[in-house]
Amino acid sequence: MGVGMIFSDFLKAVGQVGDPRFRRVLLIGVALSLALLIAVYAGFLAVIAASTPETIDIPLIGPVGGLGTLLSIGSAFLMIGMSVFLMMPVASAFTSMFLDDVARAVEDRHYPGLPPAITPGFMDAVIDTVNFFALLVTVNVLALMLYTIAGPFIPVVFWAVNGLLLGREYFTLVAARRLGRKAAKALRKRHWLTVWWAGSLMAAPLSVPLVNLLIPVLGAATFTHLFHRLQRQDQQAARR
Numbered sequence: 043m044g045v046g047m048i049f050s051d052f053l054k055a056v057g058q059v060g061d062p063r064f065r066r067v068l069l070i071g072v073a074l075s076l077a078l079l080i081a082v083y084a085g086f087l088a089v090i091a092a093s094t095p096e097t098i099d100i101p102l103i104g105p106v107g108g109l110g111t112l113l114s115i116g117s118a119f120l121m122i123g124m125s126v127f128l129m130m131p132v133a134s135a136f137t138s139m140f141l142d143d144v145a146r147a148v149e150d151r152h153y154p155g156l157p158p159a160i161t162p163g164f165m166d167a168v169i170d171t172v173n174f175f176a177l178l179v180t181v182n183v184l185a186l187m188l189y190t191i192a193g194p195f196i197p198v199v200f201w202a203v204n205g206l207l208l209g210r211e212y213f214t215l216v217a218a219r220r221l222g223r224k225a226a227k228a229l230r231k232r233h234w235l236t237v238w239w240a241g242s243l244m245a246a247p248l249s250v251p252l253v254n255l256l257i258p259v260l261g262a263a264t265f266t267h268l269f270h271r272l273q274r275q276d277q278q279a280a281r282r
Contacts, residue, residue: 045239045243047271048236048239048240048243048264048268049243051240051264051267051268051271052243052260052264054152054263054264054267055148055260055263055264055267056260058147058148058151058263061147061151063143063146063147064144064147064148064259064263067140067143067144067147067259068256068259068260070140071140071255071256071258071259072255072256072259074139075254075255075258076255131175131178131179133208133244133248133257133258133261140258140259140262141212141215141216141262142159142161142219144259144262144263144266145159145216145219145262145263145266146159147263148263148266148267149266149270152267152270153270156220159219159220160218160219160220160222161219170215174207174211177207178204178207181203181207182203182204185199185200185203188203197249200245200249201242201245201246201249202238202242202245204241204242204245204248205238205239205240205241205242205243205244205245205246206238206241206242207241208241208244208245208248208261209237209238209239209240209241209242209244209265210230210237210241212241212244212261212262212265213226213230213237213240213241213265213268213269214226214227214230216262216265216266216268216269217229217230217269217273220269220273221273229269229272229273229276232276233272236268236272237268240264240265240268244257244261244264
């Protein structure tokens with residue numbers, strides 16, 4: 043399956059933004075993402091306020107004030123940059139909270155008549171989220187060694203590493219709703235390159251400030267379309 047097919051699935055997801063249920067999850071997802079970024083930013087400002095003096099004495103000039111304010115203004119730009127990295131764990135946390143809602147809205151509109159999906163237990167969802175978050179952080183820490191030698195290709199390495207992880211997580215959870223975890227993992231392994239491509243195409247806009255607020259929801263919808271497309275492809279191949 044080419045990249046064009048993945049973009050087609052993404053455009054289907056974008057086309058459903060007007061669906062009331064879809065829009066509700068989209069707005070909640072954006073609000074929670076903003077709340078997390080604001081909370082981190084507020085904590086960062088508090089650290090600056092506590093660690094910088096009101097004035098600083100400069101030789102030949104005298105006391106100069108407003109240093110904390112200046113640093114706070116600079117921190118706003120820093121937080122915009124940090125949102126690139128913060129949105130990766132946000133996207134991972136989103137999977138357990140809203141993926142099922144998004145997938146259900148997509149299936150009701152595009153794949154009617156399906157039997158009820160398999161709903162994972164609450165604790166299973168929490169464990170999956172914690173495990174994936176730990177994996178995401180660990181792999182990105184290890185990837186720092188690659189970033190030191192990647193030079194101008196750092197964004198490509200970043201997208202590829204996180205695309206592998208995000209694609210793995212999103213596709214497995216979407217597929218498990220219909221097939222169970224064992225069969226979902228088998229399907230993912232058969233189409234690992236396509237899933238990686240889709241994950242990387244999700245990771246790229248996640249690194250764009252403001253745009254990245256919309257991507258967890260649109261990514262869940264895209265992977266729902268991708269799962270049904272790949273499952274249909276395998277079923278057709280089996281009948282030949």
